[in-house]
Amino acid sequence: MAGLTTRKQLQEQFGSPPGMVLAKTIDHLDAGAMAWLGASTLMIASIAEGESLDIVLGGGSPGWARGERATLCLPSHALDGPERFSPGAGFGSVFLVPSLNEVMRVNGRVASNDGNEVHVAVEECYIHCGKALIRSDFWSASPAEAAFSSAEDLAAHCRFMGLATCDPQSRADLSPKGDPAGLMVRIEGETLRFADRPGNRRIDSFRNIIDQPNVALALLVPGAHWVAVVKGEARITDDLAERERFAVDEKVPDLVTVVDKILVDQQESRALVRASPWPAPAAPVGLNAGKIAAGHLKLGKGLGAKLAGAIMSVPGLVEREMAKDYKKNLY
DSSP: OOEEOSHHHHHHHHOSOOHHHHHTOBSSOOHHHHHHHHHOOEEEEEEEETTEEEEEEEEOSTTSSEEETTEEEEEGGGBSOGGGOOTTOEEEEEEEOTTOOOEEEEEEEEEEEOSSEEEEEEEEEEEEOSHHHHHHTGGGOOOBOOOOSSHHHHHHHOOEEEEEEEOTTOOEEEEEEEOOTTTSOEEETTEEEEEOOOOOSOOHHHHHHHHOOEEEEEEEOTTBOEEEEEEEEEEEEOOHHHHHTTOBTTBOOSOEEEEEEEEEEEEEOHHHHHHOOSSOOOOOTTOOHHHHHHHHHHHSSSHHHHHHHHHHTSTTHHHHHHHHHHHHSOO
């Protein structure tokens, strides 16, 4: 098989997502999510209207973004492109907290944009594993002010990216990806490639690509304020020759995503300048991704979620399981 083009093939490749992965998703911002927002300095967000996708960074000092139970509130001055947040557009995002490897994902729809603040109606919120930031060594970078000579040059140094996808109903998703420089992405002519690495197995991005292949990517080089935004049409391949190009420690990825007909826009991100992620400050005292995830499990619907929440409430269990997974399943 050279490519995956149906949901049935995805199911055969990955199986069903673990129940606990789905059970930790809540439909609002709880106290743990509010605390995460209060400590976050950087957001990467996808905006979907029809089959059109855009990707926007937002950032500032801790507390730049805020929330209410059903609403995420983003000040326009903290966004690289506030005019892109049209009411009704699909919204997907990740929020990063200095020196923490896990991220928080918030998805929903843009409810309003009055020019001063963007309001997003929250539909999904959950803690996402830290493998992407670990693989990218995101927080260890030193500041670098120089621009890159070309998009290919930036891509060669890229260690972290956000992948924006959406389904035919414009439900948007933003998936974090991380790898060492030279293995994160490869741009050759009008084509970009990147490997799939072990993650949370939700496979939202793959399902979206099969249903609607337009994607947008934000390529970041930790330490730099420059971002390359790439747009194109994606396809998924399991061709061995393609996969072997992205091998790490003799571990060959199962799939590679190929993005054709790419358009690239390299720009300085004022959001990254305001967020000032590097050198990374110490992690906020008392903010614990494992505890927040366990709290989300308790709030999940259904008996399975309740049982999982009770099990994961054992002090330190979530953190131990996450650390074990990071050690065994990074590649």
